[in-house]
Amino acid sequence: MTPVNLLDLDREALADWFESIGEKRFRATQLFRWIHQRGECDFAQMSDLARGLRERLSGVAEVGRLPVVSEHVSADGTVKWLFDVGAGNAVETVFIPEDDRGTLCISSQAGCAVGCRFCSTGHQGFSRNLSTGEIVFQLWHAERVLRARLGTPAGQRVVTNVVMMGMGEPLQNYSALVPALRIMLDDHGQGLSRRRLTVSTSGVVPMIDRLARDCPVALAVSLHAPDDALRDHLVPLNRKYPIAELLGACARYLPAAPRDFVTIEYCMIDGVNDTDAHARALAELLRPRIACKVNLIPFNPFPASGLKRSTSERVAAFASALQQAGLVTTVRRTRGDDIDAACGQLAGEVVDRTRAAQRLAAAREQPIALPSTRRQRAGDQEFTWR
Ligand code: SAH
Numbered sequence: 001m002t003p004v005n006l007l008d009l010d011r012e013a014l015a016d017w018f019e020s021i022g023e024k025r026f027r028a029t030q031l032f033r034w035i036h037q038r039g040e041c042d043f044a045q046m047s048d049l050a051r052g053l054r055e056r057l058s059g060v061a062e063v064g065r066l067p068v069v070s071e072h073v074s075a076d077g078t079v080k081w082l083f084d085v086g087a088g089n090a091v092e093t094v095f096i097p098e099d100d101r102g103t104l105c106i107s108s109q110a111g112c113a114v115g116c117r118f119c120s121t122g123h124q125g126f127s128r129n130l131s132t133g134e135i136v137f138q139l140w141h142a143e144r145v146l147r148a149r150l151g152t153p154a155g156q157r158v159v160t161n162v163v164m165m166g167m168g169e170p171l172q173n174y175s176a177l178v179p180a181l182r183i184m185l186d187d188h189g190q191g192l193s194r195r196r197l198t199v200s201t202s203g204v205v206p207m208i209d210r211l212a213r214d215c216p217v218a219l220a221v222s223l224h225a226p227d228d229a230l231r232d233h234l235v236p237l238n239r240k241y242p243i244a245e246l247l248g249a250c251a252r253y254l255p256a257a258p259r260d261f262v263t264i265e266y267c268m269i270d271g272v273n274d275t276d277a278h279a280r281a282l283a284e285l286l287r288p289r290i291a292c293k294v295n296l297i298p299f300n301p302f303p304a305s306g307l308k309r310s311t312s313e314r315v316a317a318f319a320s321a322l323q324q325a326g327l328v329t330t331v332r333r334t335r336g337d338d339i340d341a342a343c344g345q346l347a348g349e350v351v352d353r354t355r356a357a358q359r360l361a362a363a364r365e366q367p368i369a370l371p372s373t374r375r376q377r378a379g380d381q382e383f384t385w386r
Pocket residue numbers: 118119120164165166167168169170200201202220221222265266267297298299300301302343344345
């Protein structure tokens with residue numbers, strides 16, 4: 001019999017499972033604390049559980065761990081792990097230490113089906129959804145390893161913030177995501193605050209509405225363009241859920257959200273979406289519709305993209321144009337550059353199972369003529385958005 005992976009179960013599900021094997025429901029809280037608060041995976045060490053129960057558990061349950069393919073530590077303290085999720089797939093998790101917090105960037109899928117032009121994960125194509133246990137394991141492992149390494153006192157956390165900004169579109173793996181979020185939020189589990197747990201989405205509108213009902217956490221939306229014509233090409237999901245619908249979902253989300261704003265992510269790509277006119281259009285789009293903060297992410301290049309990062313002068317000018325138009329704007333500092341741990345670079349060693357990279361490359365080589373107003377310059381190579 002395959003053992004039950006205890007990382008798959010939120011506390012309610014764990015209590016149900018205990019009941020189903022004839023044990024008391026409250027045992028779930030005890031076991032949950034051992035696993036998620038103390039990072040314990042050896043039942044023999046769980047001293048306040050009866051010996052009989054510990055022995056029973058070791059036959060039928062386990063803390064499901066993923067093999068670590070590699071761990072890299074950057075000069076700036078950023079740590080990147082690559083975990084093996086089987087069948088030639090791997091996912092990445094990145095820890096970013098700052099003075100006042102420690103942020104863990106977690107993956108939700110092996111690959112991604114959305115296929116954004118500027119994202120290395122999108123170029124790899126989609127392999128599969130991660131299970132709840134595989135999502136939770138990334139936090140469980142990072143907290144456990146870092147705490148031991150740093151000698152962090154009991155009761156304190158190393159990872160204080162979690163962002164679902166690794167590989168994959170979390171809202172396209174909703175049924176595994178929500179129990180994982182609940183485990184991260186549970187006071188007897190990882191105990192994160194809702195304000196410090198962020199789901200980032202490319203805009204799966206119906207699931208934003210469901211998240212507001214099921215498990216509202218901080219929301220970040222990857223916009224990247226001020227109009228549908230450009231966003232259709234950068235984020236193909238826009239053809240299904242265009243900008244007006246997406247911003248409508250953000251406005252509906254806010255009353256349930258733990259923060260009174262939505263973070264708008266905007267990847268700065270040279271000559272594609274980074275002019276002052278784009279900044280003005282973005283401000284005109286957002287200001288009347290939604291309480292938000294804009295986070296500019298300088299594009300992290302990878303060879304297959306054919307795109308370039310906006311210059312730092314352009315990023316600064318864009319940020320100041322947004323600020324003058326009344327939008328609170330920050331620029332994301334790139335971390336872990338020396339270990340390829342930056343946003344959108346998280347797919348280095350993952351197998352391309354769907355040939356998406358070739359399809360995207362072919363699409364770039366065969367531009368379809370469009371009116372010149374929709375021609376964009378990307379670096380020194382001109383191409384036309386389809
Ligand atoms: N799928 C979700 C979350 C994962 S991507 C989403 O798209 O929001 C996390 C963030 O990294 C997104 O804002 C995404 O647009 C950004 N990103 C992806 N590729 C990037 C790249 N090459 N350079 C900079 N940011 C990138």
